Amino acid sequence: xxxxxxxxxxxxxxxxxxxxxxxxxxxxxxxxxxxxxxxxxxxxxxxxxxxxxxxxxxxxxxxxxxxxxxxxxxxxxxxxxxxxxxxxxxxxxxxxxxxxxxxxxxxxxxxxxxxxxxxxxxxxxxxxxxxxxxxxxxxxxxxxxxxxxxxxxxxxxxxxxxxxxxxxxxxxxxxxxxxxxxxxxxxxxxxxxxxxxxxxxxxxxxxxxxxxxxxxxxxxxxxxxxxxxxxxxxxxxxxxxxxxxxxxxxx
Amino acid sequence: xxxxxxxxxxxxxxxxxxxxxxxxxxxxxxxxxxxxxxxxxxxxxxxxxxxxxxxxxxxxxxxxxxxxxxxxxxxxxxxxxxxxxxxxxxxxxxxxxxxxxxxxxxxxxxxxxxxxxxxxxxxxxxxxxxxxxxxxxxxxxxxxxxxxxxxxxxxxxxxxxxxxxxxxxxxxxxxxxxxxxxxxxxxxxxxxxxxxxxxxxxxxxxxxxxxxxxxxxxxxxxxxxxxxxxxxxxxxxxxxxxxxx
Numbered sequence: 001x002x003x004x005x006x007x008x009x010x011x012x013x014x015x016x017x018x019x020x021x022x023x024x025x026x027x028x029x030x031x032x033x034x035x036x037x038x039x040x041x042x043x044x045x046x047x048x049x050x051x052x053x054x055x056x057x058x059x060x061x062x063x064x065x066x067x068x069x070x071x072x073x074x075x076x077x078x079x080x081x082x083x084x085x086x087x088x089x090x091x092x093x094x095x096x097x098x099x100x101x102x103x104x105x106x107x108x109x110x111x112x113x114x115x116x117x118x119x120x121x122x123x124x125x126x127x128x129x130x131x132x133x134x135x136x137x138x139x140x141x142x143x144x145x146x147x148x149x150x151x152x153x154x155x156x157x158x159x160x161x162x163x164x165x166x167x168x169x170x171x172x173x174x175x176x177x178x179x180x181x182x183x184x185x186x187x188x189x190x191x192x193x194x195x196x197x198x199x200x201x202x203x204x205x206x207x208x209x210x211x212x213x214x215x216x217x218x219x220x221x222x223x224x225x226x227x228x229x230x231x232x233x234x235x236x237x238x239x240x241x242x243x244x245x246x247x248x249x250x251x
Numbered sequence: 252x253x254x255x256x257x258x259x260x261x262x263x264x265x266x267x268x269x270x271x272x273x274x275x276x277x278x279x280x281x282x283x284x285x286x287x288x289x290x291x292x293x294x295x296x297x298x299x300x301x302x303x304x305x306x307x308x309x310x311x312x313x314x315x316x317x318x319x320x321x322x323x324x325x326x327x328x329x330x331x332x333x334x335x336x337x338x339x340x341x342x343x344x345x346x347x348x349x350x351x352x353x354x355x356x357x358x359x360x361x362x363x364x365x366x367x368x369x370x371x372x373x374x375x376x377x378x379x380x381x382x383x384x385x386x387x388x389x390x391x392x393x394x395x396x397x398x399x400x401x402x403x404x405x406x407x408x409x410x411x412x413x414x415x416x417x418x419x420x421x422x423x424x425x426x427x428x429x430x431x432x433x434x435x436x437x438x439x440x441x442x443x444x445x446x447x448x449x450x451x452x453x454x455x456x457x458x459x460x461x462x463x464x465x466x467x468x469x470x471x472x473x474x475x476x477x478x479x480x481x482x483x484x485x486x487x488x489x490x491x492x493x494x495x496x
Contacts, residue, residue: 059370088370095367097359109371112378161371 010038010197011085011164013058017067020053027053029221030067035214040191040198042212044205046243050221051201052092055167058199059089071165085165088158092170094150096142096157102129103138106156128156131193132186148179155186159194166190168200172207180207187211205244209233217243255460262456263448265376266384276382283386287348291394294347295340299398302335303327303405311409311416323418324426327406332431332439336398338487341446344391345479349454352383353475356458357468365459375459384451391447392440399436403427438494445490446483453479 013035020028027050035041043051056062058069060082069076071085096105104111106128107121116124122138129135132152142150151171158166168187172180184207190196202208208215208229215232217224217240225235233244273280311323356379359365365375403424410418457475461467 056366061366061369082372089367091363091367093363095363097364097367098362099355108373112371112373157367157371 014070019066039213042200042208045218087165088163089167094154279382287390299401300405303402304409307406307409324423325430328427328431331402337439337443349450352454353458357461357471360461380455387451388447395443
């Protein structure tokens, strides 16, 4: 387990009785858990277990059928929460705007909200790209980047917001092991550098047990367990054990 | 269907509300405007030239046989500026630009780029829809003015070249100027402005509601073009009733 970040400016997140259905199929079946400020909270589970839908609720891209999400005790549905707290999401695909260069993607938030003059935006963009090890790539287009580089640009774009909560959707999927390590290191660096609260959705066990302060395991929209990596490993629940120890060696 | 209509009206209303922000988005408006003009001007000229020519070819010999040669310019002039240029150019732009808008926004929707904008608190209506709708609302009427002029030229060339009509340029344009009033051109341009709003809003709406990967993008593009054309022709009837009063 990683040590909690000191003097955190991350936010707390509380999920209460969250339910969501699509076309009469219930995807989230009453989720309840808490995320402490400044911690890395990993949500694991097999594909189709509702992890990404949960993440979309946390950033306001989906509206729950029932239940609520509280950011520092305030419901996320209230408009002032979205403007009061800075939240960012790193999408599975990176979701970089393909018509914009890397630099324009990273500086988009500042440019669109007119928060800084262009020269200052360029400086911040260079700084954030340096943080993720992509200094000097401002003029490249997303199509010229590898999958790992796209995700690191997406992290740089999230950093520009100076977020209090970062959500990562499958940050290491489709990446080679070396790139996955780089992304995991970025997640840990951010925790210690800006004390952000991080929520990571993944079915990558190495990533989860490598970076998490606490892990939640969900299956078919239900929470199976929440705890530290050691606590989760020690759970006797057969579903959890099956998920944690599934491998291809017996084939 | 009713949900779609409701969403379409909502996109239109939100775009209208965002109009004061158009100046802030001027660079994107200009980029889209350039794209519309650059991609379509040549096709508009070719289409208009032959539309004018065909109208002259269809009506010219009949009018000449009945001793109404002087009416050829007027018939071509009125039909091109009031009806054919605005409607045909709008259909062309729906196919050329509306489809591109639906495909681009649909692809952004499918590949989560629009979700990414939302997470940055950037309103997709302001960032994506507004510049496109403003650009097409400015660009299409200008293309229609080009279309009208080239259509008249096409009619004049065919009237002069076809031995069954055999009308000089001067006679053609003299007859045209006797019949066509500035109001007729203005009506055609006004119609095209309304059609541009229809194409812009319908295409952007279809892009924004795209679901389900590349097949979904294809479906959105088809719907954007077909719905735009159906609405253009329907709205054309209503506008013609109003403007002819």
